[in-house]
Amino acid sequence: DIQMTQSPSSLSASVGDRVTITCRASQGISNYLAWYQQKPGKVPKLLIYAASTLQSGVPSRFSGSGSGTDFTLTISSLQPEDVATYYCQKYDSALATFGQGTKVEIK
Amino acid sequence: EVQLVESGGGLVQPGGSLRLSCAASGFTFNTYSMNWVRQAPGKGLEWISYISGGSSNKYYADSVKGRFTISRDNAKNSLYLQMNSLRGEDTAVYYCAARFDAFHIWGRGTLVTVSS
Numbered sequence: 640d641i642q643m644t645q646s647p648s649s650l651s652a653s654v655g656d657r658v659t660i661t662c663r664a665s666q667g668i669s670n671y672l673a674w675y676q677q678k679p680g681k682v683p684k685l686l687i688y689a690a691s692t693l694q695s696g697v698p699s700r701f702s703g704s705g706s707g708t709d710f711t712l713t714i715s716s717l718q719p720e721d722v723a724t725y726y727c728q729k730y731d732s733a734l735a736t737f738g739q740g741t742k743v744e745i746k
Numbered sequence: 747e748v749q750l751v752e753s754g755g756g757l758v759q760p761g762g763s764l765r766l767s768c769a770a771s772g773f774t775f776n777t778y779s780m781n782w783v784r785q786a787p788g789k790g791l792e793w794i795s796y797i798s799g800g801s802s803n804k805y806y807a808d809s810v811k812g813r814f815t816i817s818r819d820n821a822k823n824s825l826y827l828q829m830n831s832l833r834g835e836d837t838a839v840y841y842c843a844a845r846f847d848a849f850h851i852w853g854r855g856t857l858v859t860v861s862s
Contacts, residue, residue, distance in 0.1 A: 640808075682841065682853070682855065683783075683841070685848055688850075689848075726791050728848065730848055733796040733798075733805040734793070734796070735849070737790060737793060740791070
């Protein structure tokens, strides 16, 4: 089975900072990669699919890139409302494995 | 309004069984593959099961294979998860999610607690 590894597991950054989260697949998954945001006590929310396509309604400060095995989620200017845990997910097959999550906090 | 609503969670003893339901509305249910995802307290998201739109294909995570069974009734716009031989490590919030490509639609979840 393909494993998804995110880094870092947590980060603390200041408001306005550029934040980057990486996700690595143990085998190539083309661009079948999604990113989700989960705020404390809330349901996961789809941010990006197909590695770089922004879901409708998601602020443009979020962006995704990558293909194959290495992917990146970038928040161009961190806002207080972005405090959350972010998960990557592969969906190249029915087995839609998630990464372990990256917790983002404000410094 | 596009919506998924889970039900059926609760407290169950180890070794017991529970059946979760997920009611869909606001979209063409039978054109979406459906999934169950769970989240143990303080832990990350774990995909556990998939069913195709016509029920011909079903897949399970190793952690639940042989104990859980996914099914759907397209006439009732409903998804189910039959959970048998429950263990403490199955304690989690269980979400149903509709997959167009990624998981675009999520329910609010139902809590399953396995404890004596």
